[in-house]
Structures are given as structure tokens and as C-alpha cells.
Amino acid sequence: MIKKHLFCPALLCLFVLLCCSGHHLRAQSFIVDRIIAIVGNKPVKQSDVEAMYLNYRMQGMPMSGDMKCNIFEELLTQKLLANQAEVDSLEVDPGRVETSLNRRWEVMVGQAGTEKELEKYFNKSIYDIKDDLRKSLYEQELSLNMQAEILKDLKVTPSEVKNHFYRLPKDSIPLINGQAEIAQIVIYPPYSDEIISELRQKLLALRKRVINGENFRTLAVLYSEEPGSSRTGGEIGFRSKGELDPEYVKAAWMLKNRGDVSRIVESKFGYHIIQLIEKRGDQVNTRHILMTPKPNPEAVEKATQQLDSIAQAIKDEKIDWNAAAFYYSQDENTRFNGGLMINPSDNSTLFELNQLGKTDYEVIKNMKVGEISAPFESVDEKNKPIFKIVKIKSLSDPHRANLKDDYAFLQQMTHNAKTMSVINKWVNEKIANSYIYIDDQFRRCGLSNKNWLK
Numbered sequence: 001m002i003k004k005h006l007f008c009p010a011l012l013c014l015f016v017l018l019c020c021s022g023h024h025l026r027a028q029s030f031i032v033d034r035i036i037a038i039v040g041n042k043p044v045k046q047s048d049v050e051a052m053y054l055n056y057r058m059q060g061m062p063m064s065g066d067m068k069c070n071i072f073e074e075l076l077t078q079k080l081l082a083n084q085a086e087v088d089s090l091e092v093d094p095g096r097v098e099t100s101l102n103r104r105w106e107v108m109v110g111q112a113g114t115e116k117e118l119e120k121y122f123n124k125s126i127y128d129i130k131d132d133l134r135k136s137l138y139e140q141e142l143s144l145n146m147q148a149e150i151l152k153d154l155k156v157t158p159s160e161v162k163n164h165f166y167r168l169p170k171d172s173i174p175l176i177n178g179q180a181e182i183a184q185i186v187i188y189p190p191y192s193d194e195i196i197s198e199l200r201q202k203l204l205a206l207r208k209r210v211i212n213g214e215n216f217r218t219l220a221v222l223y224s225e226e227p228g229s230s231r232t233g234g235e236i237g238f239r240s241k242g243e244l245d246p247e248y249v250k251a252a253w254m255l256k257n258r259g260d261v262s263r264i265v266e267s268k269f270g271y272h273i274i275q276l277i278e279k280r281g282d283q284v285n286t287r288h289i290l291m292t293p294k295p296n297p298e299a300v301e302k303a304t305q306q307l308d309s310i311a312q313a314i315k316d317e318k319i320d321w322n323a324a325a326f327y328y329s330q331d332e333n334t335r336f337n338g339g340l341m342i343n344p345s346d347n348s349t350l351f352e353l354n355q356l357g358k359t360d361y362e363v364i365k366n367m368k369v370g371e372i373s374a375p376f377e378s379v380d381e382k383n384k385p386i387f388k389i390v391k392i393k394s395l396s397d398p399h400r401a402n403l404k405d406d407y408a409f410l411q412q413m414t415h416n417a418k419t420m421s422v423i424n425k426w427v428n429e430k431i432a433n434s435y436i437y438i439d440d441q442f443r444r445c446g447l448s449n450k451n452w453l454k
Contacts, residue, residue: 033123036439037076040083042139044075047122047132069445076438076452080430081143090149092141095283099237100137102285105130150426156415164414165403174401176409179350181393182364183339185310185324186331186386189295189303199271199293203264206289207273210261216275216287225270225383226290234287238280245269252276252284269382292384300377303387307375311389314372321372321391331380331388340393344381348408360390367392424449 037044052071109115115126122129165173206223210216217233224234241249245267255262255276262274270292277285295303310328313319319327325339334340340349353361359378367373373390380386401410431451443453 036442037072037079038435038437039076039079040087040434042079042083044072044079048075048136066445069442069447072442072445073447073449073452076436076447077427078139078143080427080434081146082139083434084430085142085146085149088146088149090142090145092138092145095238095240095280097134097137097141098280098283099239099285101130101134102235102237103232104133104137108133147423151419151422154415154418154422156411156418160418161407161411161414162403164417165401165410174409174413176396176399176401176406177352177354178396178398179352180364180395181349182341182351182356182360183321183325183391183393184331184334184341184388185307185321185329185339185390186334186380186388187303187306187328188330188384188386189299191293191299192296195293195296199291200264203271203273203289203291207261207264210273210275216261216289220287220289223291224289225292226288227383232287234275234289235277236286236288238278238283238285240283248272248274248288252286253279255286270384295385300387304375307387307389311372311375331386339391346412364390364392369393369395427451 033045033047035043036046036049049068049071052075053068056067056071108118118129119126122132124132202223206219209219217235220234221231226234241253244252247265247267251262251265251272251274255274258276258278260276262272265272265274270290272288272290274286274288277287279285306328310319310324314321314324322338325335329335329339331339333342341351342349343351343355345355353365356364357378359376363373363376367390369392371392375387375389378386378388396405399405403410427449428451431449431454436452438452447453
């Protein structure tokens with residue numbers, strides 16, 4: 001239902017500041033807060049460090065060295081970036097902040113158990129906790145925008161990639177896992193009128209239950225087939241019209257009052273009922289229940305037979321793979337490039353096998369280069385059922401990175417190193433011209449950048 005956007009997280013993006021598990025909430029009754037540093041006009045609070053520390057523990061991150069001191073130094077950098085962003089009059093999209101706030105709040109309440117438990121732990125009112133979180137997220141966005149401004153002209157030349165690679169000690173050259181290029185030919189099986197009617201009846205029954213007083217969030221967790229939002233009670237956060245499917249937009253904007261529920265909406269993702277949470281300017285926050293029709297046995301058999309025929313025609317050299325993908329594949333994202341699948345993590349055509357979905361992995365793991373699979377059922381990026389055949393275009397064994405086979409990887413590695421160098425240089429220049437106060441306790445931290453203490 002939400003259009004896919006490419007977003008590359010900045011290397012120094014500094015995480016959620018007020019998120020901790022229910023286990024840790026019970027283990028510590030409340031936080032005693034105080035200001036432990038000031039960067040420019042930005043304070044760093046004890047609660048910021050403690051909350052991030054608990055969040056890291058909740059995620060199972062390794063606690064090497066003095067983790068709280070490391071977190072403290074990360075926060076100093078974030079404050080420096082945010083302070084300069086305000087000096088340079090960089091802007092933050094309020095909608096992004098509110099969307100993040102709503103998502104984080106759902107997680108925090110879920111982990112704490114109740115809002116009262118959150119108040120008890122932070123020793124603050126719900127209003128004050130949300131206000132602190134909003135300010136933290138706003139500063140995070142500011143720091144990201146400042147970092148983007150610093151790095152906007154950064155480029156890496158081929159000679160820099162080579163020089164970076166040749167300077168690496170032999171035992172520091174990265175080990176590259178085996179990777180495959182995979183092409184596919186996809187068929188979407190049609191759905192019978194009976195299947196659609198049955199699905200609509202299920203959604204109508206759920207809509208009636210909501211209107212009769214049942215909790216929409218609970219029903220979304222139980223019945224929605226959209227993996228991302230079902231975990232948050234169907235809530236998708238504030239979205240502009242351009243981020244949503246047109247049919248979803250039309251239905252969402254017709255809802256007038258908080259809690260109103262739409263009629264059944266058909267989008268390219270499936271069928272929905274939508275509940276309005278809040279409208280703000282040109283953005284709307286909604287929750288929804290999504291159901292996707294499943295093909296009946298006759299449609300499955302027809303799709304399988306069609307793919308069998310296509311595969312046999314390719315093997316008999318009556319048509320080549322690229323032409324077959326163009327003429328027969330119903331996946332608009334891949335049919336024009338010979339069916340090559342795109343890895344969403346880096347937009348390359350290379351996949352480590354463990355990056356594939358479970359069904360695709362089980363089919364592909366034992367295939368050889370040039371081999372064509374039997375037809376099998378899978379799902380697309382919208383979680384819709386599809387049937388497809390796949391072909392392994394290339395396959396590499398695990399190996400140490402080299403310039404010939406892994407240039408794109410080494411280019412990104414060089415880019416990351418150059419990014420850190422540019423950011424560190426900028427930080428040191430700004431430290432020299434900024435007001436910095438650090439509490440005595442944290443001055444003993446052994447900060448990696450000693451310039452913070454000058």
C-alpha cells in the first residue's frame with residue numbers, strides 16, 4: 001500500500017533515544033535525570049544515554065568496552081550536527097517527525113505494558129515523555145540533514161578505490177559470501193469471482209465488528225496480511241498522498257472523523273478496510289486491515305502448465321530466456337531486463353542466498369549456472385502470490401574481495417571510509433569553534449576523539 005522508497009541511512013544516524021524493553025522497565029523503577037553535556041545550545045541528558053544503552057541491550061548488541069561512554073560520544077556528535085543545522089537554517093519535515101513519533105510510541109507502550117508504566121519509569125507525564133521524544137527525533141532529523149549537506153559533493157574516483165584496496169592489509173581484505181544473479185519469469189494466477197466474494201465478506205464482517213465496538217488494532221494484528229503494519233495494529237503513520245496507492249488515498253481522504261472506517265477498498269496490494277486516526281495538512285495517519293486473494297487450484301494448475309511450456313520452449317531453443325521474459329513474464333519490474341531480480345538492500349543484481357525468501361532459497365540453493373527451475377509458488381514484494389521459474393545467471397564462491405569481481409562492493413567500502421574521514425574532519429573543525437561543556441564524570445570516559453576535552 002505504501003510505495004517503495006529508497007533510503008540510505010547515514011553512517012552516523014544516532015538511533016532511538018527513548019526506547020527500552022519492558023524487562024528493563026521493571027528492572028529499574030525510574031531514571032534520575034540531569035544534564036551531562038552541552039554542545040552549542042544542545043544539552044545531553046543522563047536519560048538519553050541510559051535509554052540508548054537499554055535499547056542496545058534489548059537489541060542484543062555486544063556490550064564491548066565502556067558502552068555508555070561510546071553512546072555519550074555518539075550523542076555529542078549528533079548534537080554538534082543538529083546545532084550547526086539550526087545555524088545554517090536547515091529545515092526538517094514535521095510530518096516525518098510525527099510519523100516516527102507515532103511508530104516509536106507504539107513500540108514503547110508495547111514494551112512497557114501501559115502508558116502508566118512509561119510515566120513511572122521516566123518519572124514524567126505522558127505529555128512530557130512525548131515532548132522529549134519529539135525533540136529527540138527532530139534533532140535526529142536535523143543531524144541527518146546536516147550530514148547530507150556536508151557530504152553532498154562527496155565522490156569516489158576509480159583511482160581512490162584502487163588505492164584504498166591496495167592499502168588494506170591482506171588479512172583485512174573482506175571475505176565475500178557466495179553471490180548469485182537470478183532471473184525470473186513470473187505469472188500472476190487469476191482469482192475467481194468466488195474467491196473475491198469470500199474475501200470481501202470476511203472484510204465486511206470485520207468492518208461490522210469495528211462499528212459494533214471492537215478494537216480495530218486488535219483485529220488488524222489478528223487478521224491483516226500486511227506483515228509490516230499488522231504488528232503495529234495496522235497503523236502506517238503519517239503519509240502524504242504521493243506515498244500511498246491512489247485508491248487508498250481516495251478512500252482515506254474521504255474519512256472525516258477520527259475512528260471512521262472506510263468501505264472495502266481495492267488497491268494494487270489487495271483489499272483493505274481503513275480507519276482514520278488523524279489528518280494533518282496534506283498528510284494522513286491511518287490503520288488498515290489488508291487481505292490478499294489466494295488463487296484456486298484451477299488457476300494454480302493453469303499457471304504451472306504455462307510456465308512448464310515456457311521453460312521447455314527455452315530448453316528446446318525455440319525462444320531465448322530474455323525474449324521469453326519480455327513476452328511472457330507479468331512482473332513489470334524485471335521483464336524488460338531479462339527477468340533479472342534486483343536486490344532491494346543495495347539495488348544490485350547480486351544476492352547472497354540467505355537474502356532470498358525461504359521458498360526461493362529452497363529452490364535455488366542447489367541449482368547450477370544456466371539451470372532453469374521447475375515452476376514454484378512464491379510471493380512478490382507486495383506479498384501477493386505468484387508462480388515463477390528462475391534461472392541462475394551467475395554464481396560465485398566465497399572469496400576474498402578483489403577489484404575484478406567485487407568493484408561495486410569495494411567502491412562502497414571506499415565511499416564509507418571517505419565519508420567517515422570527511423565527517424571526522426568537519427567535527428574537529430566545529431569542536432574548535434563551538435561551546436562544549438562536559439560533566440566531570442564523563443570527562444573521565446576516555447573519549448576516542450580527544451578534541452572534545454580541549
